Amino acid sequence: xxxxxxxxxxxxxxxxxxxxxxxxxxxxxxxxxxxxxxxxxxxxxxxxxxxxxxxxxxxxxxxxxxxxxxxxxxxxxxxxxxxxxxxxxxxxxxxxxxxxxxxxxxxxxxxxxxxxxxxxxxxxxxxxxxxxxxxxxxxxxxxxxxxxxxxxxxxxxxxxxxxxxxxxxxxxxxxxxxxxxxxxxxxxxxxxxxxxxxxxxxxxxxxxxxxxxxxxxxxxxxxxxxxxxxxxxxxxxxxxxxxxxxxxxxxxxxxxxxxxxxxxxxxxxxxxxxxxx
Amino acid sequence: xxxxxxxxxxxxxxxxxxxxxxxxxxxxxxxxxxxxxxxxxxxxxxxxxxxxxxxxxxxxxxxxxxxxxxxxxxxxxxxxxxxxxxxxxxxxxxxxxxxxxxxxxxxxxxxxxxxxxxxxxxxxxxxxxxxxxxxxxxxxxxxxxxxxxxxxxxxxxxxxxxxxxxxxxxxxxxxxxxxxxxxxxxxxxxxxxxxxxxxxxxxxxxxxxxxxxxxxxxxxxxxxxxxxxxxxxxxxxxxxxxxxxxxxxxxxxxxxxxxxxxxxx
Amino acid sequence: xxxxxxxxxxxxxxxxxxxxxxxxxxxxxxxxxxxxxxxxxxxxxxxxxxxxxxxxxxxxxxxxxxxxxxxxxxxxxxxxxxxxxxxxxxxxxxxxxxxxxxxxxxxxxxxxxxxxxxxxxxxxxxxxxxxxxxxxxxxxxxxxxxxxxxxxxxxxxxxxxxxxxxxxxxxxxxxxxxxxxxxxxxxxxxxxxxxxxxxxxxxxxxxxxxxxxxxxxxxxxxxxxxxxxxxxxxxxxxxxxxxxxxxxxxxxxxxxxxxxxxxxxxxxxxxxxxxxxxxxxxxxxxx
Numbered sequence: 001x002x003x004x005x006x007x008x009x010x011x012x013x014x015x016x017x018x019x020x021x022x023x024x025x026x027x028x029x030x031x032x033x034x035x036x037x038x039x040x041x042x043x044x045x046x047x048x049x050x051x052x053x054x055x056x057x058x059x060x061x062x063x064x065x066x067x068x069x070x071x072x073x074x075x076x077x078x079x080x081x082x083x084x085x086x087x088x089x090x091x092x093x094x095x096x097x098x099x100x101x102x103x104x105x106x107x108x109x110x111x112x113x114x115x116x117x118x119x120x121x122x123x124x125x126x127x128x129x130x131x132x133x134x135x136x137x138x139x140x141x142x143x144x145x146x147x148x149x150x151x152x153x154x155x156x157x158x159x160x161x162x163x164x165x166x167x168x169x170x171x172x173x174x175x176x177x178x179x180x181x182x183x184x185x186x187x188x189x190x191x192x193x194x195x196x197x198x199x200x201x202x203x204x205x206x207x208x209x210x211x212x213x214x215x216x217x218x219x220x221x222x223x224x225x226x227x228x229x230x231x232x233x234x235x236x237x238x239x240x241x242x243x244x245x246x247x248x249x250x251x252x253x254x255x256x257x258x259x260x261x262x263x264x265x266x267x268x269x270x271x272x273x274x275x276x277x
Numbered sequence: 278x279x280x281x282x283x284x285x286x287x288x289x290x291x292x293x294x295x296x297x298x299x300x301x302x303x304x305x306x307x308x309x310x311x312x313x314x315x316x317x318x319x320x321x322x323x324x325x326x327x328x329x330x331x332x333x334x335x336x337x338x339x340x341x342x343x344x345x346x347x348x349x350x351x352x353x354x355x356x357x358x359x360x361x362x363x364x365x366x367x368x369x370x371x372x373x374x375x376x377x378x379x380x381x382x383x384x385x386x387x388x389x390x391x392x393x394x395x396x397x398x399x400x401x402x403x404x405x406x407x408x409x410x411x412x413x414x415x416x417x418x419x420x421x422x423x424x425x426x427x428x429x430x431x432x433x434x435x436x437x438x439x440x441x442x443x444x445x446x447x448x449x450x451x452x453x454x455x456x457x458x459x460x461x462x463x464x465x466x467x468x469x470x471x472x473x474x475x476x477x478x479x480x481x482x483x484x485x486x487x488x489x490x491x492x493x494x495x496x497x498x499x500x501x502x503x504x505x506x507x508x509x510x511x512x513x514x515x516x517x518x519x520x521x522x523x524x525x526x527x528x529x530x531x532x533x534x535x536x537x538x539x540x541x542x
Numbered sequence: 543x544x545x546x547x548x549x550x551x552x553x554x555x556x557x558x559x560x561x562x563x564x565x566x567x568x569x570x571x572x573x574x575x576x577x578x579x580x581x582x583x584x585x586x587x588x589x590x591x592x593x594x595x596x597x598x599x600x601x602x603x604x605x606x607x608x609x610x611x612x613x614x615x616x617x618x619x620x621x622x623x624x625x626x627x628x629x630x631x632x633x634x635x636x637x638x639x640x641x642x643x644x645x646x647x648x649x650x651x652x653x654x655x656x657x658x659x660x661x662x663x664x665x666x667x668x669x670x671x672x673x674x675x676x677x678x679x680x681x682x683x684x685x686x687x688x689x690x691x692x693x694x695x696x697x698x699x700x701x702x703x704x705x706x707x708x709x710x711x712x713x714x715x716x717x718x719x720x721x722x723x724x725x726x727x728x729x730x731x732x733x734x735x736x737x738x739x740x741x742x743x744x745x746x747x748x749x750x751x752x753x754x755x756x757x758x759x760x761x762x763x764x765x766x767x768x769x770x771x772x773x774x775x776x777x778x779x780x781x782x783x784x785x786x787x788x789x790x791x792x793x794x795x796x797x798x799x800x801x802x803x804x805x806x807x808x809x810x811x812x813x814x815x816x817x818x819x820x821x822x823x824x825x826x827x828x829x
Contacts, residue, residue, distance in 0.1 A: 045718040046689065060501060082503050090501040097494035102410045102442045109513035111502040116509040123513065144445040147584065158502065174716050177584045178745050179785070204718040243720035248748065248791040248812050255816045261823060270794045274801060277823070450636075456598050457637040460629040461699060462621055462653030479649065482639035486685065 004069075005166050005198045006057055006088070008032040011066035013052055026052040027221040030066070034200060036165065039192045041209040041229075042202045044218035045243040050202045053218065054170045057200065058088040071165065086115060089159030093171040095151035096144075104146075104154055105130070105139045111162040122161075129160040132195065133187050149180025153187055160191075166198035167191065173205065181205075206233070206245045210268045217242060230266035249273040286346065288405045293521070294336035295406050299415030301522040305529045306403045312533040313392055313399075315540045324536060325395055329402070336406045346401035347394065354393050361386035413437045418516050431507025439495070447488065454483050543609045543626065543706045543739070545572040545595055550604035552590055564590040566763040568604070572707065572741070577733055579750035579771070580743045582760030583785055588743050591760065592709050595741075596627040609706070625654055628705030632712045634696030635689065643669075643687075643695050644680040650703040668698035672728060690721045697725075701732075707739040708732070714749065726753060751775065751789045751810035759786065772808045791815045 011030040014023045027049040034040055044050040055061040056068050059075035070088050073080040089111075092098055101107035105126050112122045130136045133153040143151060152172055159167055169188070173181040185208055191197045201208065209215050215232045217225035219242050225232055233239065236246050236254040246254075253267040253276070267273045289295075294302075309328075316322065333343060347354075367381030404412070417434035424430050455465060458479045465476055552565035564587050572578065572595075582588045593599040594606050597613040597620045606613045608623045631637070640646035647668055651661045669676045672694040679687070684695050693713075700708070710729065714722040730753055733740050744750050750757065750771075757774040759767035761784045767774050775781075775788045778796065787793070795807040795815055805822050809815045 045720050058501060060497060082505070085501055085503050090498075092494065092498055092501075094491075094494055096446055097491050098498040100439060100442065100495065100499060102438065106410075106513060110499075110504070113511050113513060114503040114505065116511050119511060119513060119515055122511065126513065142445075143442070144449075155498075162502065179583065243718065245719040248789065248815075249794050251812050252791065252794070252815050252819070255812065256819060256823075259816075259820055261820075270790065270797055273794055274797050277798065277803075277819075453631065454637050456593065457629075457631045457634065458649075459598060460596055460624055460631070461650040461703065462624055463649075464653070479637075479639045483637050486639075487636055 003036045004033055005036045005038070005071065006032070006034040006200075007069040008056070009067045009069070011056060011063045011068055013056060013061060014064045025221055027056070027218075030223060032216070032223065034166070034198060036198055037192070037196050039189075039199045039211070039213045040201070040216065041212035041214075042200065042216045042218060043204060043206070043209055043244055044202075045204060048218040049221040050218050051170055052221075054090065054168050054200070054202050057168050058090050059084050060090070082115075086162050087164050088166045088168060089162055089164035091152065091155050091159060091167065091169045091172050093174050095148050095155060095175065098155045098158070099143045099151060102142060104135065104141050104143055107143060107154060108157045108161050111158055115162065125161040125163070126157075129157040130154075132160055132191070133157045147180060148176040149183040152176065152180065152184050156184070156187060156191075164197070166200065168200040168202070170202045171204070172201075173203065173208065181208075204244065206239075206247060210247065217244070229268060233268060234265035236265075286342070286401070286404055287408050288336075288338050288342055289408070290337050290406075292336050292406075294332060296521075297406075297525060298516055298518055298522040299407050299411040300419050300516060301518070301526050302403055302407055303412070303415050303419060304526060306399060308529060308533040309399045310396060312536045313395055315537040316392070317540050319388070321536050321539045322391055322395070324532075328532065329395065329398055332402055336402065338402070338405050342405060343398060343401055346405070347397055350393075350397055354390050357393055358386045358390045361389050409441050410438065413441070414514075414516055431510070435507075443491070447484070450487060451480065451484060454480055543574055544607075545609070545627070545707065546570070546605075546607045547591075547594065547601075548605045548607070550594060550601040550606060552587075552594070552599065553602045556602065564763055565594075565601070568763075568765055570758065570765060570768070572739060574706075574739055575737065576739050576741075576756055577754045578739075578741045579754035579757045580741055580760065581745070581747070581750060581757060581786060585762075586760040587763040588760055589711065590763075592629065592711060592741070592743060595707070595709060596629050597623045598629070621654070625703050626705055627707045627709065628700040628703055630697055630700050630708070630710045630713060632715050633693075634700075635692035638684040638692060638696060641683060642681050643674070643684050646684050646695060647699045647702050650699055654703060664702040664704065665698075668702040671701055671732060672698045673724070674698065690717065690724070693717075693725070705738070707741065709741040709743070711743045712745065713742070714744070714746070722749070729753070747775075747787055747789045748791075751792070759784075771810060775810055776808055 008030045012028045013026045015026060016023045030053065042050050042053060052061060056063060058070065059081045062076055068075045070084045073084050075081065075084055099107050100110050108126045108129055109122050112125055117125070127136070130139060133156050135150060135153050135157060138146065138150065143154060146154065156167070173184050176184065188199050188201065189211070192199045203209065210229050212229055215227060215229050216223050217232065217239070225238065233246050233250050236250060239246055247268055249270055250267050253263045253265065253273055256263045257265065263276055267276060313325070333340065362378055362382045363376045365379055365382035365385045367379035369377045369379050371378055413434050417430055420428065420430045459465070463476065463479055465473070465480070468476065547568050547570040550565055550568040551563070554560070554562045554564055568591065580588055580592070590599060594601060594613070595608065600614045609626055611619050611623055613620065613623060638646050640649065644665055647665045648661050651664045656664070665680070666676050669679070674691065674694055684692055687695065697713070713725050713729065717725065726749060729740065729742070732738060742750065742754060754771055757767065757769065757771055758765055759774065759781070766784065767777065767780070775792050778788045778793070781788060789810050791812055792807070792810050795805055795809050799805050799807040803822065806818050809818055
């Protein structure tokens with residue numbers, strides 16, 4: 001399908017640790033379709049398989065069974081893998097362990113340099129990418145002096161400079177303070193709305209999930225819940241059982257419902273609850 | 278807090294010397310060192326001194342920074358001086374017990390000491406005016422012909438760059454780990470050398486383990502950005518010789534050529 | 543046991559171009575059985591303050607007195623201070639180094655010069671406090687454990703020193719909700735069962751609201767608020783001004799009250815809000 005960014009067909013990923021233990025299954029029988037331009041959030045507690053899912057999306061891991069297609073290209077095809085990683089960029093959890101260069105602009109240039117892009121074009125891409133993430137004034141700075149949120153934005157710029165269609169982020173805010181988290185999430189929203197990038201955000205923070213187009217919840221390597229944020233958070237019990245959070249107001253609405261009050265179940269924000277009561 | 282450490286004594290400034298292509302500076306420094314070994318008499322040293330003073334002036338590096346570079350090697354200079362003064366045979370001037378001080382000895386001692394001082398100062402000026410990353414780029418470019426002989430030039434340069442990038446981060450981490458262990462009663466300060474080495478285990482083990490973990494994560498992140506070694510890789514800032522660099526190289530080649538010739542005159 | 547900070551100032555890199563005042567005239571008294579939440583932005587001085595409590599950092603001016611010991615004066619007694627005030631840093635699992643879980647947790651007590659028997663007791667107790675199976679895990683390598691378990695080993699390592707005051711810097715950083723609830727649950731249990739003072743540094747207003755009885759707010763090196771939990775969260779505007787927030791549930795109750803509904807808007811947890819709303823809605827029904 002033309003407007004399908006990523007497709008998973010019956011994907012299973014198994015691995016063994018050290019050989020003497022039996023094989024462990026990280027994800028099993030995943031079927032998934034990510035539409036172009038979508039803002040997809042994948043939730044799950046640690047060990048649910050969400051990180052593995054992310055790495056399967058750009059060929060960092062190859063499925064043991066099944067196939068993963070990125071823009072129609074199969075990640076198992078070795079000669080396509082670099083093109084796949086070019087259009088499906090990935091940002092990781094630890095801001096420090098993604099930065100390679102001693103100067104911000106040189107780190108953002110790292111991706112294009114690997115692609116063999118001519119220097120003048122690299123210059124243009126680097127400047128534009130830094131502008132998009134609002135880090136232009138730090139162009140010549142040393143990355144180790146930046147805050148966590150700033151480092152992650154530089155990492156995002158580094159991916160943008162490769163002109164991806166889709167950006168996959170594996171718990172990008174887990175190590176950041178609230179200010180940093182807001183910076184990063186706002187950048188993602190901007191990239192999705194204005195630059196029309198497909199965003200796949202892996203996280204365990206429910207407040208990052210409330211504005212997604214679609215939400216997936218993973219548990220023990222399987223996708224067990226799928227829907228819009230409202231649909232998912234309606235099922236407060238089930239979400240909590242899975243070791244995840246719901247917004248406090250959603251929980252309050254749920255508690256009131258249990259006591260017999262007629263409160264709608266798809267409350268996600270303070271305003272919604274105020275209006276409902 | 279070790280947040281803003283300048284590594285390798287780089288003194289940042291915007292001068293004509295700083296702006297020279299690092300390859301040019303490396304080549305000039307090499308010629309400088311080679312020519313020092315050709316000098317046999319004191320007269321050429323005056324020219325060398327003039328050269329050094331000119332560079333110091335042009336690079337706006339404060340004199341005390343240059344002297345700071347000499348400090349750690351003061352001991353070697355002293356030893357060289359003393360050995361030459363006492364070990365050179367010749368016309369004895371006066372003696373201290375069994376050791377003779379000869380006229381040739383004094384001359385030799387001063388000569389050798391000066392050679393060392395110029396050697397150290399010259400190299401210092403290179404690192405004072407060229408940032409570590411520039412130096413790495415310069416060395417990589419200069420060594421690239423070696424690729425034909427299967428020397429992993431690009432990989433070595435990449436290792437250097439990453440090491441430089443992580444030095445401040447690792448220093449910060451060392452600080453954190455030291456504090457965490459001190460909070461549990463660790464003592465990094467007292468005790469003899471053996472005891473202190475043992476006490477470093479709670480610091481070094483986590484540091485190494487974390488370093489390996491970092492390396493792992495960094496490698497994955499680099500792969501995700503399509504890194505596949507140096508093959509067909511371009512650079513944002515390609516090193517390019519300008520007219521100034523070519524001029525500097527021509528002038529210094531003539532200068533050092535002249536210095537070398539003094540040996541045969 | 544009391545910790546007192548009197549007119550404490552701290553400057554990083556004094557007399558250099560990187561000079562930075564991290565603590566500005568701090569006056570603070572920490573009493574026995576306090577459960578304090580220390581909040582503030584990154585850069586507000588929280589870490590610096592916390593490191594003064596066990597003598598890792600000494601004030602540029604002013605005094606820090608821990609159970610009668612002045613951290614600047616005594617030199618040999620700093621070990622005592624560190625025994626009395628246990629400090630758990632962020633991502634404490636990064637400091638694990640020993641071959642076995644037992645040995646790592648024993649590091650602290652052995653630095654205190656305790657006997658083998660006493661160390662054994664300490665390690666066993668500490669592991670129980672953090673919910674780690676002593677027999678199963680004591681001889682395992684800490685590096686084989688999961689992230690959450692590693693963190694608990696690290697915390698046990700500090701608890702094994704039997705401090706009177708426990709300072710935890712963002713103990714839930716990087717953990718998923720389940721891991722977070724588990725750790726906070728244990729901290730709460732520890733507070734209730736042992737005679738221990740706890741200082742919790744956190745960014746999560748919701749977490750803080752559920753646990754602490756006193757909140758200290760820092761901003762730009764100064765203490766700008768210091769009071770009971772509910773009192774501090776009443777000052778939402780002031781907190782917002784310095785870029786901090788209040789628990790979502792409190793924000794909701796305030797908004798709801800503003801719309802003309804007479805409810806108690808000082809609630810800080812979902813349970814309290816539930817009770818209050820049920821009371822209000824039922825009374826409205828009956829009206």
